[in-house]
Amino acid sequence: MNKKLKLFRLTGLLDNLDLTLEKLISLKCIYPIKASEFKQLTHGLSPISTDNSWNIIYQEINELELESKMNIPVIDKHTIDYSFKGIQEYVHNTHAKLHTLIEQQKITEHLIRQYKDALIQINNIIDLDISLDDIFSCHYVSARFGKLPIDSLDILKLYDNKPIVFQLFKQEKNYYWCMYLTTQKNEIEIDNIFSSLYFNRVYIPDFIHGTPESARKTLGMEIKVAEENLKEIKQEVKNAFETNMDELIKTKSELIFLEKLFEARKYVISLGDKFNISGFILLRNVENLKSIFENVKDVEIEIMPADFDKRLKPPKQWKRLLKKPCFK
Secondary structure, eight states: OOTTEEEEEEEEEGGGHHHHHHHHTTOBSEEEOOGGGOSSOOTTOEEOOOOOTHHHHHHHHHHHHHHHTOOOOOOSOOOSOOOHHHHHHHHHHHHHHHHHHHHHHHHHHHHHHHHHHHHHHHHHTTTOOSOHHHHHTOSSEEEEEEEEETTHHHHHGGGTTSSOEEEEEEEETTEEEEEEEEEGGGHHHHHHHHHHTTOEEOOOOTTOOSOHHHHHHHHHHHHHHHHHHHHHHHHHHHHHHHHHHHHHHHHHHHHHHHHHHHHGGGGEEEETTEEEEEEEEEGGGHHHHHHHHTTSTTEEEEEEETTSSTTOOOOSSGGGGGTOBSOO
């Protein structure tokens, strides 16, 4: 057995488990043994619960970051003096507030895109001296505006025998701005054909009336109003993040620490009101391990030969202990 390795065993009261794990997860050059690796557990000895209710809160923090496209930094600062209910309520309430603002932002951005697409289509027919009301209220003809992929144009030619009046306007990237007319009797069939060709319909808002020229002015004003609203919403989102960022950083960092803390419980076995953590350590790091826990109340350290407990297998490539962190 390699004399450069030793077996260590930490024993203490369960009341001090979190404090012990807090110190343990910061260590390198040790190889803790999972409780499940004890093939024949002593009577009354069992793995400790690793159920992690903090994970739900951490997932909500992640959802907030994804929704807002904001990154909450992490700091190397934490405490084991925490309140589950307090952290849960803070994260949930902050998420709810920001989620509402972000949804308002998304809705407004979507509305602006719709208005701008509609404006492009209005500009495509600007020279037509006809009321848009007449186009859309026709009892016999249905009109559709939208975008058609360039690759779909050749396939559309296969439907020349169908009751379709098709008009191309301009090419943009990989699609054409266009419109088509068909009879109301055939509109379902024709709409299905264009849907199969990946036609992306652009809707003209219901508030648009009159000639294309007047429609363009109306849409221009609506876009301006919507963009002003979007600017205000973005500022509200920014202010909300700035107000909460310090607390969000602190909370996220705490949750990441708690994730590691509960992950480390897989190395813990319990016997009554006591816990036990076993593992292997390089001989040269033994004194450092002892010094870390010397001031932790009711926690004892035993250092034994690496082959002291036949149930435990030392790492085959022990040199990796020089580089590998104990916990990630």
